[in-house]
Amino acid sequence: MKLSRFAAFSTSLLLAASAALLGAAPAGAAAPAASFGYVALGDSYSSGVGAGSYDSASGDCKRSTKAFPVLWKNAHSPGTFAFTACSGARTGDVTAGQLGPLDSGTDLVSITIGGNDAGFADVMTTCVLQSESTCLNRINQAKAYVDGTLPGKLDAVYRAIRAKAPAARVVVLGYPRFYKLNGSCLAGLSETERAAINGASDHLNAATEKRARDHGFAWGSVVGTFTGHEICSSSSWLHSVNWTNIGESYHPTAAGQSGGYYPVFNSTA
Template sequence: MRRSRITAYVTSLLLAVGVALTGAATAQASGTVAATGYVALGDSYSSGVGAGSYISSSGDCLRSTKAYPYLWAAAHSPSSFDFTACSGARTGDVLANQLGPLSSSTGLVSLSIGGNDAGFADVMTTCVLQSDSGCLSRIATAKAYVDSTLPGQLDSVYSAISSKAPAAHVVVLGYPRFYKLGATCLGLSDTKRAAINGAADYLDSAIAKRAADHGFTFGDVRSTFTGHELCSGSAWLHSLNLLNITESYHPTAAGHSGGYLPVFTSAA
């Protein structure tokens, strides 16, 4: 009789523990299921400048239906999709204008940011218009900024994302190298092209480190763009376009579908 009571007690205890654990797992699973919204943040490399097919309501932000966030959302049908990436955005713009849709129901966030803070547009203008030495000097200034100031700015953005969307998986996308080296190509000198590629690597390394320190996933697009740089004969980037200067040095629609989308899909 005593053994039966002990057996019954142990059985009840195990059952209670099992129910508790199952309940906790169910609650965790339901929380995961609930956090299924997707928010796309960032600069022109996320909004889709250069891809065409711009959404008229996006105005100067130039959000494209051919940009990788839009393509991913169309293919995966998240419970909600908020596309706030904007042409010309810097870290401060993301903090001030793009984080509104983030919430506890956000399950996925994509982001490319840092290039404008580091002076991307001015670097390219300088390298196009000035000598090799002028180009190298401007790139050195940009690298110094990446070392001294950009990490703190990225930290502010990444921390804000984590605070507003604690359940989200965050994928930080980098930037491609611009030029295929060693190829015959009109335009910038080999010295400038190599230096610009080196600057892209330098920026990507800094962004990847900050992303990792925040527990985010870094999406490296340099591999998918290899063979499709400027001067490759099959470029997924616009070269200098005086008729539409905004699209210069930005990914084409093929750059988004073939360069960015596979990396983001794998990381997401």
């Protein structure tokens, strides 16, 4: 069975430590823990918008201490950790401003990207404020973008990551489904709209997974971990419309980061 880069790294560290206790220097020992580098890229689902506890130094990027990259860093103590994910980021923002920490020594990279390119925020605004037919038309426009334009933009990001970090394990994570159908919501969007939004999320995830795998990257779906915790469930890990802090709408709560994203990334890294 092929171990992930981090799992192989951890195993070799244990072997090296055992050999040191025995007074022998193992052949081909792994680099010390201080050399393991992790870089977290992407949009608001990686930066942790909706989870609170934002690092004031991150400004409008709203990087949260409760975001899954920080949770993984705290649990595994990589030698170096760079957190450049930013709220609102599109594919071009990643290539233009987030790749600086990557180099030939980077071992692990995580990324969520594509939702803003596809117009997710505008889709949700349209569906909340306008008619069902207008909502469905806007969703179809977004899906057409995912089919025709987004793959090339994802390719550009993935090529840039690989060029700067040729040996890294790259984990691409997707987006949750947003609604539990026939759930507890008594008002708001119609079931038709909710089902269409879920379908659009699946559509985006499928396109992103294909591009990730075609580049040899690992894929992490969070649909399963969020099942039972969608909006309209009794235990939602996603914010619904938040009029006092509109930017947190439709983003994971702290529980969504720790229970929805972290275990998927941890098992895939």
